[in-house]
Amino acid sequence: DTAVSQTPKYLVTQMGNDKSIKCEQNLGHDTMYWYKQDSKKFLKIMFSYNNKELIINETVPNRFSPKSPDKAHLNLHINSLELGDSAVYFCASSSGTRSNEQFFGPGTRLTVL
Amino acid sequence: AQTVTQSQPEMSVQEAETVTLSCTYDTSESNYYLFWYKQPPSRQMILVIRQEAYKQQNATENRFSVNFQKAAKSFSLKISDSQLGDTAMYFCASAPNFGNEKLTFGTGTRLTIIP
Numbered sequence: 001d002t003a004v005s006q007t008p009k010y011l012v013t014q015m016g017n018d019k020s021i022k023c024e025q026n027l028g029h030d031t032m033y034w035y036k037q038d039s040k041k042f043l044k045i046m047f048s049y050n051n052k053e054l055i056i057n058e059t060v061p062n063r064f065s066p067k068s069p070d071k072a073h074l075n076l077h078i079n080s081l082e083l084g085d086s087a088v089y090f091c092a093s094s095s096g097t098r099s100n101e102q103f104f105g106p107g108t109r110l111t112v113l
Numbered sequence: 114a115q116t117v118t119q120s121q122p123e124m125s126v127q128e129a130e131t132v133t134l135s136c137t138y139d140t141s142e143s144n145y146y147l148f149w150y151k152q153p154p155s156r157q158m159i160l161v162i163r164q165e166a167y168k169q170q171n172a173t174e175n176r177f178s179v180n181f182q183k184a185a186k187s188f189s190l191k192i193s194d195s196q197l198g199d200t201a202m203y204f205c206a207s208a209p210n211f212g213n214e215k216l217t218f219g220t221g222t223r224l225t226i227i228p
Contacts, residue, residue, distance in 0.1 A: 045215035056215055104158035
């Protein structure tokens with residue numbers, strides 16, 4: 001069984017479009033995250049939700065809006081896509097215990113043309 | 114705030130040899146966790162090993178071990194008997210020792226195992 005899944009795995013779109021990436025975890029975790037990996041492979045946190053509540057919001061353009069309908073799902077909606085949004089977006093989840101081990105999804109490669 | 118530095122962008126080693134990847138970090142937290150993640154060409158992020166900062170004993174997982182030097186804020190990963198499947202990007206990361214906190218990653222080391 002897949003622990004953390006993301007759809008789609010690849011997304012190619014035109015500049016200016018709006019797109020969404022979905023994430024689901026079946027681990028029973030309370031906390032979910034979105035990370036962005038840029039073209040140089042650098043990974044950085046974007047958002048974190050705990051039990052559907054936003055707890056981490058790094059300096060991210062407000063064109064990016066996360067939504068958590070329940071604690072097993074965390075979606076990422078991006079408005080007015082720009083060339084610089086091209087990256088791999090990873091969803092992750094953790095139980096919120098002291099170990100803080102985070103389990104990652106397979107990533108979504110977003111290409112903005 | 115936490116920072117993580119990996120000073121080796123790329124490394125290569127012959128199959129079956131031992132290789133050590135370096136990582137240094139800085140943190141204002143009194144307790145924290147350190148991690149090594151592996152990212153093979155498949156793109157999946159895989160946890161390799163985890164170290165709790167308050168534990169003096171170095172963590173080991175089969176062929177993977179760490180050398181944790183708390184005073185020096187150093188956390189290196191040693192891979193013994195390297196295998197072709199170890200070819201990947203390796204990321205060092207840190208997080209405070211309480212739940213729901215973000216991982217802060219280093220810039221990664223691209224490791225190639227040569228047959």
